Amino acid sequence: MHDDRDRCVRAVQSKDARFDGWFFTAVVTTGIYCRPSCPGVPPKPENMRFYPTAAAAQQAGFRACKRCRPDASPASPRWNERADLVARAMRLIADGVVDRDGVSGLAARLGYSTRQIERQLMAELGAGPLALARAQRAQTARILIETTGLPMSDVAHAAGFGSVRAFNDTVREVFALAPSELRKRAARGHPATTPGALSLRLPFRAPLCPDNLFGHLAATAVPGVEEWRGGAYRRTLRLPRGHGVAALRPEHDHIGCVLTLTDLRDLSTAIARCRQLLDLDADPVAVDDLLRRDPVLAPLVNKDPGRRVPRTVDADEFAVRAVLGQQVSTAAARTHAGRLAAVYGQAVTDTGGGLTRLFPDAATLAGLDPDGLALPRARRDALVSLVAALAAGDVDLGAGNDWECARARLARLAGIGPWTVETIAMRALGDPDAFVPGDLGVRLAARELGLPSTPGALSRHSAAWRPWRAYAVQHLWATGDHPINRLPDEEQRKAGRPAGRSVR
Numbered sequence: 221m222h223d224d225r226d227r228c229v230r231a232v233q234s235k236d237a238r239f240d241g242w243f244f245t246a247v248v249t250t251g252i253y254c255r256p257s258c259p260g261v262p263p264k265p266e267n268m269r270f271y272p273t274a275a276a277a278q279q280a281g282f283r284a285c286k287r288c289r290p291d292a293s294p295a296s297p298r299w300n301e302r303a304d305l306v307a308r309a310m311r312l313i314a315d316g317v318v319d320r321d322g323v324s325g326l327a328a329r330l331g332y333s334t335r336q337i338e339r340q341l342m343a344e345l346g347a348g349p350l351a352l353a354r355a356q357r358a359q360t361a362r363i364l365i366e367t368t369g370l371p372m373s374d375v376a377h378a379a380g381f382g383s384v385r386a387f388n389d390t391v392r393e394v395f396a397l398a399p400s401e402l403r404k405r406a407a408r409g410h411p412a413t414t415p416g417a418l419s420l421r422l423p424f425r426a427p428l429c430p431d432n433l434f435g436h437l438a439a440t441a442v443p444g445v446e447e448w449r450g451g452a453y454r455r456t457l458r459l460p461r462g463h464g465v466a467a468l469r470p471e472h473d474h475i476g477c478v479l480t481l482t483d484l485r486d487l488s489t490a491i492a493r494c495r496q497l498l499d500l501d502a503d504p505v506a507v508d509d510l511l512r513r514d515p516v517l518a519p520l521v522n523k524d525p526g527r528r529v530p531r532t533v534d535a536d537e538f539a540v541r542a543v544l545g546q547q548v549s550t551a552a553a554r555t556h557a558g559r560l561a562a563v564y565g566q567a568v569t570d571t572g573g574g575l576t577r578l579f580p581d582a583a584t585l586a587g588l589d590p591d592g593l594a595l596p597r598a599r600r601d602a603l604v605s606l607v608a609a610l611a612a613g614d615v616d617l618g619a620g621n622d623w624e625c626a627r628a629r630l631a632r633l634a635g636i637g638p639w640t641v642e643t644i645a646m647r648a649l650g651d652p653d654a655f656v657p658g659d660l661g662v663r664l665a666a667r668e669l670g671l672p673s674t675p676g677a678l679s680r681h682s683a684a685w686r687p688w689r690a691y692a693v694q695h696l697w698a699t700g701d702h703p704i705n706r707l708p709d710e711e712q713r714k715a716g717r718p719a720g721r722s723v724r
Contacts, residue, residue: 258288275355276346318353366406378484427526430470499528535617582610602635
């Protein structure tokens with residue numbers, strides 16, 4: 221995108237927010253860089269320079285615009301649409317791997333040398349892994365400076381800087397303000413939150429349809445691990461250095477997010493996982509434009525544009541839940557998952573609600589007694605096989621996984637069929653083209669709409685929906701009368717129960 225100069229100039233001159241995160245505009249006469257939708261007067265085209273990442277603009281010597289805050293724009297959808305080396309590396313960097321394990325750790329996770337990683341990232345993004353991680357640390361630092369009253373030395377440590385001096389230098393270089401000035405500028409009479417509890421806004425590209433997104437998460441919520449409370453979806457998070465609780469509320473132009481973390485160094489990872497959960501870096505215009513080409517899907521897309529794919533904060537957890545949900549109702553799947561969490565999950569304290577457990581990790585579940593599971597023999601064997609493979613590392617569903625390799629390894633496990641593989645690919649791996657033609661809800665919707673309803677015929681028809689078939693599934697599911705398709709407050713009103721605060 222950033223190589224298409226004419227297209228970039230047009231996007232900047234029209235202040236087109238659809239391209240925020242796709243590229244960044246640097247202005248040579250001012251030394252700042254902006255998002256395309258910056259509300260300021262557009263610079264002259266001859267003074268514009270375009271970069272694929274904020275890190276590349278920073279590395280070229282430009283500082284972030286104080287008005288449009290380009291570092292806070294949605295991430296490029298490219299990293300969720302692709303599964304090549306660069307996309308996998310970007311997902312791992314967003315998950316904090318470089319800060320925790322260094323570039324060598326990133327290379328080891330990807331199976332390449334550090335030189336190959338650096339060369340490919342520089343060639344496509346104009347910045348290497350260290351520069352990309354540094355830009356992320358700067359964004360984390362800004363959030364902590366503006367939303368907490370933490371001492372600056374604690375902010376530096378939590379954001380991942382090796383020293384207070386490096387923290388001060390980076391903040392001054394990126395934002396053209398000292399950390400104390402940045403805090404003073406952001407305060408404007410609003411008190412900071414207490415340490416450990418962070419309130420922030422998660423941006424997205426409009427439009428966004430919250431109904432199926434939050435409806436699905438709430439309807440399938442595991443007791444003790446997830447809940448809908450006061451107009452927000454809340455859940456516990458297992459993070460690299462501790463745990464936390466996320467509360468996510470749909471608002472008009474952003475997602476309201478409150479994070480409570482036991483270790484603030486997990487902030488950037490928690491944000492990345494919440495964004496992944498809600499599919500906030502998607503490009504809904506591109507998705508909807510393609511799906512509208514099918515005359516059957518066009519009315520569905522026009523009715524509810526911007527549908528997202530509800531995903532997960534923990535791929536291993538979702539894989540376990542997918543196996544538990546094989547051939548049973550949503551309520552039964554919740555019950556089975558809730559029993560596992562109650563027995564094997566780590567207890568947590570939630571002062572803001574009713575969450576009590578982290579969902580157990582694969583290593584813990586690998587030691588469970590299969591005879592104690594109230595499941596049919598085949599599903600019990602499939603669960604045991606899955607958690608053993610996850611715990612041993614034979615199946616990798618993490619942020620940097622190779623989608624096709626993960627599919628192949630899942631398919632080799634006993635009791636893991638095509639429906640389970642594609643469901644995991646859609647919601648845990650994040651593949652936007654994952655498709656479940658054998659799903660009962662998809663087949664019923666296809667029949668009602670006059671589409672082919674057998675798996676083979678529907679798969680052939682769905683070729684026209686590629687590479688967005690996972691989004692087509694959301695529209696097909698939405699034709700049914702099921703709680704997953706409605707915001708929980710709407711579901712409560714339908715049942716005649718008092719509803720929480722409206723989120724529409």
